Every structure is written in C-alpha cells, then in structure tokens.
Amino acid sequence: MVQEQEQRILGYFIDEANDHLNTIEQGLVNLQDTLADAEMINAVFRAAHSVKGGAAMLGFDSIQQTSHRLEDYFKLLKENSTIQVDRKLETLLLQVFDTLQELIRHLETSLSLPEQVVDNLMAKTEPVFAELNQHLELLVQQAKESDRHSNASPTNESIRNDLLPVFQNQVMQKLREMLQLFKQPETPQSRQQLQECCQQLSQLGNQLQLPSWSKVCETASEAIANQDNNYRTLAPVVIKDLKQSQELVLAGRIAEVSTTQQLQALSTKNVHN
Numbered sequence: 001m002v003q004e005q006e007q008r009i010l011g012y013f014i015d016e017a018n019d020h021l022n023t024i025e026q027g028l029v030n031l032q033d034t035l036a037d038a039e040m041i042n043a044v045f046r047a048a049h050s051v052k053g054g055a056a057m058l059g060f061d062s063i064q065q066t067s068h069r070l071e072d073y074f075k076l077l078k079e080n081s082t083i084q085v086d087r088k089l090e091t092l093l094l095q096v097f098d099t100l101q102e103l104i105r106h107l108e109t110s111l112s113l114p115e116q117v118v119d120n121l122m123a124k125t126e127p128v129f130a131e132l133n134q135h136l137e138l139l140v141q142q143a144k145e146s147d148r149h150s151n152a153s154p155t156n157e158s159i160r161n162d163l164l165p166v167f168q169n170q171v172m173q174k175l176r177e178m179l180q181l182f183k184q185p186e187t188p189q190s191r192q193q194l195q196e197c198c199q200q201l202s203q204l205g206n207q208l209q210l211p212s213w214s215k216v217c218e219t220a221s222e223a224i225a226n227q228d229n230n231y232r233t234l235a236p237v238v239i240k241d242l243k244q245s246q247e248l249v250l251a252g253r254i255a256e257v258s259t260t261q262q263l264q265a266l267s268t269k270n271v272h273n
Contacts, residue, residue: 007111013054014108017063020047021101024070028093032085035077045074051100060107062118066100069129076136082143089139092132099125163208164250171246174201175239182235194224201242212257216245219259223266237262 027034027044034040048071055063073093077083099121107113174197181197184190198221205214220238223229241263248257 010058010107010111013058014104016054017051017104018108020051021097021104023047024097024100027074028090028097031077031090031093035081035083035085038081041074041078041081045071045078048074051104060103060113062113062122063100063103063107065122066096066103066125070096070100073132073136076140080140080143082146083139084143084146086139088135089132092128092135095128096125096132099128167204167208168246168250170204171201171242175242175246178242179235179239182231182239186231191224195221198224198238210249210254210257212254213245213249216241216257216259216263219263219267222268223263226267229266234266237266 024044024047027040027047034044048067051067052064052071055061055067070093073096083089102121103113103118106117178194178197181190181194198217202214202217202221205211205217220242223238224234237260241260245257248254
C-alpha cells in the first residue's frame with residue numbers, strides 16, 4: 001500500500017513537472033519576448049520554483065538543484081528585463097533546461113535516478129552553470145550601463161528637482177559677478193572675465209543636460225567678445241536674456257529657452273575696421 005501511494009505521488013510529480021517543463025521551454029524559445037511580457041516571465045519563474053519544491057519534497061536533489069538554478073536565473077532576468085538576449089545566453093539556458101528535462105524523463109522511465117546517471121549529467125552541467133553565471137553578470141552590467149546612458153541623454157531637456165537649487169545659486173552668483181564687471185571700465189581683461197563667466201554658465205548647462213541654456217550663454221559670450229559692442233549696450237541685453245532664461249528653466253519651461261533676436265544681433269554684428 002505504501003509503495004503504491006509513493007508511486008502515485010511520484011506520478012503526480014512527474015505529470016506536473018512535465019507541464020512545468022513545457023512552460024519553461026515556451027519561455028526560452030523566444031526569451032527576448034518573454035522578458036518583455038511580465039506575465040510570461042512570472043509563469044516561467046513559478047514553473048521552475050514548483051519543480052524545485054516538488055523535487056525537494058521527494059528527495060531528488062539533482063532535480064532540485066537544477067530547477068533551483070533555473071529559478072535563480074529567471075529571477076535575475078525578471079529584475080533586469082532590459083537585458084539584451086544573445087545566442088550564447090539562449091544556448092546556455094537551454095543546456096540547463098535539457099539537463100532538467102533529461103533527469104525528469106529518466107525518472108519517468110525507470111521511476112528512479114541511479115547515482116551514476118545523476119553524476120554524469122551533473123558533471124556535464126556544472127561548467128554550464130559557471131559559464132552562465134559569468135555571462136549573465138556581463139549582460140546585467142551592460143544593461144545597467146545602457147540604462148544609465150539612456151537616462152543621461154534625454155530626448156527632451158529636463159532637470160532633476162534636486163539640482164534646481166544648484167542651478168539657481170550658481171547662475172545668480174555669476175550674474176552678480178557680471179553686473180560688477182559691466183560697471184568697470186572696458187578693458188581686455190574685464191571683457192575676458194565676462195566671457196569666462198558665460199563659458200562657466202554654458203558648462204553648467206552641459207552638466208545638467210540643458211543645451212538650449214548653454215546656447216544662450218555661448219551667444220552672450222560671442223556678443224561680449226565682439227569689440228564693436230560697448231558695455232552700455234551689452235549689459236542690459238546680456239543680463240536680461242540670461243535672467244529670463246534662468247527663470248524659464250526654474251519654472252520647468254525649458255522648451256521656451258532660446259536666444260533673443262537682440263542678443264543674436266549683438267553676437268553677429270560686424271566689427272569696425
């Protein structure tokens with residue numbers, strides 16, 4: 001009676017394991033699509049988890065170990081869904097799957113897992129585990145680097161809220177410095193200092209991914225460099241344009257930041273010979 005009950009339980013495990021194997025195989029056939037489908041990757045993860053639990057209950061350590069590895073791999077893929085699946089990843093995962101499938105088929109055929117069979121299969125699969133761990137680590141790192149690059153290069157200009165005070169304070173400091181320089185006599189040195197202020201403000205825009213702000217600062221620097229423009233003409237236009245552009249950035253209206261026609265005219269005005 002006990003033996004019949006054990007065989008019945010084993011039969012239930014094998015039937016369920018085969019269903020789970022089908023789910024896992026479907027997920028591996030189109031792995032990139034699987035990663036893009038939260039429901040599918042969760043189903044594959046649960047399938048590996050279920051096989052692991054059943055094998056642990058019945059004492060099949062090799063099946064438990066192999067399904068546990070697959071479960072860990074699927075968990076990692078779930079948490080890093082932007083991974084770019086390559087042929088090597090697919091091949092290695094399928095090799096682990098083949099080992100699991102072969103163990104279960106052998107169990108289904110003979111209702112046992114002889115030690116020699118297990119040792120041979122696991123000896124072939126251990127190097128696959130090691131290579132898969134290393135390759136997944138590389139792919140995860142590449143995905144993170146790609147995500148960082150993507151986040152650092154937005155298609156639309158933006159600025160993080162925590163950086164707004166930095167932008168505001170540094171711009172105001174430079175504007176006060178420029179006002180004082182405009183009040184001084186016109187000399188090559190003071191003109192150079194004014195240009196440096198504009199260049200520093202442009203660099204700030206580059207750091208914060210604000211190209212339109214940087215463009216205004218560069219145009220202001222060109223206007224200051226033009227010897228044909230005196231400080232009395234330059235000061236109101238340059239300070240006003242920079243201040244208005246700063247206010248637009250702080251208000252979140254970055255798309256409206258642009259060089260005015262008046263400042264553009266000063267930057268392109270011909271120098272008298």
